[in-house]
Amino acid sequence: MLAVAHRGGNSVAGLSAALAAGVDLVEVDVQLYRGALEVRHSRAVGSRLLWDRADGFTRRRELPELEEILAVAGGDPRLMLDLKGRSLEMAARVAESLRVRAHGVPVAVCTKEWAMLDTFAADPNVKRIFSAANxxxxxRLLARMRGQRVDGVSIRLRLLTPPVMAELRRATDLILAWPVDSASDLARAEHLGVTGAISKSLPLLDALVRRRS
Incomplete structure (x- = not known):
């Protein structure tokens, strides 16, 4: 089972810690704001402040941008960019940034707005992952995938059942589940047979990597 650091790449320190822990993928949330590709999961509260349930309030000026995260990663192929919002412009900007700053480097791009993934169809180094949260x-995703293969999917753990898993396996070999933040979550994910666990818990991911190796 792959170990995926949930929101692990939303700060330089978090990215460095997740990569050092040996995870297979580090999630980086990307949002477009006034022309900037901001790395954040938090929501804007006015033009200067952001809020997130886990982190509370932060200042926008403290946010990293995608180019900084790509620079810190230094060509490491373990990034999974989670594109937030519905902006096709953002998808185009991210694609261009990857072509310039990480040319040819394998990377995963994930989003709930599947039309955005079409932007990366011509980039063979980009693994396109379809996300579903309800x-x-x-x-809709199962209906879309019938009769065709996709690079991967990312689905909320509580939505996965044996029949859903059976359909997903016909369309892809990469089934990521989130959130997997406790031992019971991990046990459920393993019982279902998912191929990747997305977790905010670095100790849990570290244990998963060590047990696998």
Whole structure:
């Protein structure tokens, strides 16, 4: 099972820690704001402040941008960019940034807005991952994938059932589940047979990597 650091790449320190822990993928949330590719999961509260349930308030000026994260990664192929929002412009900007700053480096791009993934269709180094956060999205995704293969999917753990897993396996070999933040979550994910666990817990991911190796 792959170990994926949930939001691990949303800061330089978090990215460095996750890569050093030996995880297989580090999630980096990307949002477009006034022309800037901001790395954040938090929501804007006005033009200067951001809020997130886990981290509370932060200042926008403290946010890294995608180019900084790519520079810190230094060509490491373990990034998974999670594109937030519905802006096709953002997808185009991210694609261009990858071509310039990480040319040819393998990278995963994930989003719930699947049309954005079409932007990367001509980039063979980009693994396109379809994300689903609710039952309606899962149903639409299963219908979309029937009769075709996709690079991968990322689905909320509580939405996965044996019948859903059976359908997903016909379309892809990469099934990521989130959030997997406790031993019971991990046990459920393993029982279902998912191929990757997305977790905020570095100790849990570290244990998963060590046990696998």
């Amino acid at each position: 039952a309606a999205q899962v149903a």
